[in-house]
Amino acid sequence: MTFEWKWDRVSDAFPMLMDGFVTTLLATVLGILVAAVLGLIVAMANRTPTRFVTVPLRILVEFIRSTPLLVQLVFAYAIFNTVDPLTIGIVVLGIHYASYLSEVYRAGIDAVPRGQWEASRALSLSPGRTWRAVILPQAVRNVLPALGNYAIAMFKETPFLAVITVAEMVSKAREYGSDHFAYTETFTLAGLIFLVASYPTSLLMRRLEKRLGH
Amino acid sequence: MGDFFSYFSDHVSQAVSGLGVTVEATLLGALLALVLSFVFGLMANSKPLLVRGISRVIVEFFRGTSLYVQLFWLFYAFPLVSGYELSALFCGVLAFGMNYGAYGSEVVRGAINAVPKAQWEAAIALNMSPWQRMRRVIMPQALVQMIPPFTNLLIQLLKATPLLWLIGAADLTTAIQQMRDRTGSSTAAYLTLLVVYFVLAYAMTLVLNAVERAGKRRLGQYTGARGLLRTRTAEGAAAAGPKAPVGGGAV
Numbered sequence: 001m002t003f004e005w006k007w008d009r010v011s012d013a014f015p016m017l018m019d020g021f022v023t024t025l026l027a028t029v030l031g032i033l034v035a036a037v038l039g040l041i042v043a044m045a046n047r048t049p050t051r052f053v054t055v056p057l058r059i060l061v062e063f064i065r066s067t068p069l070l071v072q073l074v075f076a077y078a079i080f081n082t083v084d085p086l087t088i089g090i091v092v093l094g095i096h097y098a099s100y101l102s103e104v105y106r107a108g109i110d111a112v113p114r115g116q117w118e119a120s121r122a123l124s125l126s127p128g129r130t131w132r133a134v135i136l137p138q139a140v141r142n143v144l145p146a147l148g149n150y151a152i153a154m155f156k157e158t159p160f161l162a163v164i165t166v167a168e169m170v171s172k173a174r175e176y177g178s179d180h181f182a183y184t185e186t187f188t189l190a191g192l193i194f195l196v197a198s199y200p201t202s203l204l205m206r207r208l209e210k211r212l213g214h
Numbered sequence: 215m216g217d218f219f220s221y222f223s224d225h226v227s228q229a230v231s232g233l234g235v236t237v238e239a240t241l242l243g244a245l246l247a248l249v250l251s252f253v254f255g256l257m258a259n260s261k262p263l264l265v266r267g268i269s270r271v272i273v274e275f276f277r278g279t280s281l282y283v284q285l286f287w288l289f290y291a292f293p294l295v296s297g298y299e300l301s302a303l304f305c306g307v308l309a310f311g312m313n314y315g316a317y318g319s320e321v322v323r324g325a326i327n328a329v330p331k332a333q334w335e336a337a338i339a340l341n342m343s344p345w346q347r348m349r350r351v352i353m354p355q356a357l358v359q360m361i362p363p364f365t366n367l368l369i370q371l372l373k374a375t376p377l378l379w380l381i382g383a384a385d386l387t388t389a390i391q392q393m394r395d396r397t398g399s400s401t402a403a404y405l406t407l408l409v410v411y412f413v414l415a416y417a418m419t420l421v422l423n424a425v426e427r428a429g430k431r432r433l434g435q436y437t438g439a440r441g442l443l444r445t446r447t448a449e450g451a452a453a454a455g456p457k458a459p460v461g462g463g464a465v
Contacts, residue, residue: 003295062445066415067408068373071387075408078400159282163380170282177290184291191279191287199278 009182020172024158027090032151034094039101064099070160077164089161108142148205152198218402232389239306240372246311247318255322276316285309289381302383314371321363325356358429365422369415
């Protein structure tokens with residue numbers, strides 16, 4: 001059997017993939033936003049001294065961290081079958097990655113020197129102000145590089161959304177591939193787009209990490 | 215809900231054979247990943263620029279192009295190019311192995327670099343050959359450091375196995391999905407699936423905790439038995455140490 005690489009298939013499929021790429025990017029950006037906020041809330045809730053809150057939360061986080069994103073997606077899709085699939089996808093991605101980010105925040109918050117807490121108390125700042133004005137600005141700075149890395153990881157996991165009928169890039173590639181019998185060209189192109197988009201970002205994150213002195 | 219569980223108990227053998235496929239894909243994929251981790255990790259630490267460059271390019275390629283795309287490329291595109299059709303399970307093992315091998319190579323590289331410099335110097339001072347140095351001084355210490363990040367990668371790999379369902383392998387997700395289609399109770403089916411995956415992940419974590427403890431023992435670092443039951447310690451913020459973020463891009 002002879003295979004022939006057809007460039008016109010590549011140029012033909014490219015606009016369609018780019019169309020899906022917009023959805024992919026949208027899901028990544030909104031997903032990481034949900035994860036960043038939710039992860040912070042979980043990390044802060046985990047610092048409350050009541051075990052009544054922290055133990056169930058830990059179990060839940062561990063459960064979400066240990067089970068496949070794909071199954072979580074189809075599960076949510078089956079339960080909330082009236083909700084728009086892209087919304088479900090963003091929320092599930094967000095919750096999934098929040099379970100990782102909560103640990104990242106925890107480490108970031110722990111890395112803020114104790115003296116900062118003590119000084120805040122000495123200045124009789126309220127807990128709210130201590131978090132807002134003293135702890136979080138320093139913790140978030142610790143956390144930023146890891147946040148970027150998880151954003152890249154999430155970006156590469158967005159193809160899972162195809163399973164719940166979100167028209168992101170890879171589902172477009174599959175569609176075009178099966179219509180024109182051009183799987184090789186479209187999947188190769190899709191992979192390259194991922195590489196081209198994620199590699200410079202990951203280099204950028206590495207530089208940011210170095211600059212922040214870690 | 216009741217429908218699903220009665221159907222499930224009547225067809226347990228299907229679920230068990232699906233579980234077998236999932237475990238098989240996980241373990242074989244992990245084995246391939248482990249081998250590739252060491253190959254590329256050691257290459258990345260070697261002196262010749264060409265060897266390092268090759269390792270870098272391969273690692274960045276497999277990390278950068280998304281596992282999902284790689285798996286689909288192997289399953290759908292590769293037969294067109296080569297004329298060879300690969301079985302779904304084989305595609306899975308190959309894709310999982312190469313993708314997680316790329317992440318794992320960073321773990322190996324990082325762990326070897328994390329062995330204190332004095333250990334290298336001492337080994338040189340004792341006139342050990344490079345091979346002896348690696349085998350008797352560096353590796354035993356590096357290996358123990360590798361276990362926690364490898365545990366994370368193993369669980370990530372396990373969590374990637376439902377992809378096999380999409381390319382038609384008879385894995386656990388496929389089996390449960392079929393039962394769902396028969397009975398129509400999605401919630402019960404998917405919850406069961408989630409719980410089974412959680413149990414699998416926790417079991418694998420426990421085994422690797424024991425391996426880590428045994429490894430530390432050999433280095434003379436005794437750890438209590440309590441740590442055996444702990445769940446995976448998540449890689450923290452960059453501030454927390456040099457561990458590679460699992461599934462992450464950089465580092």
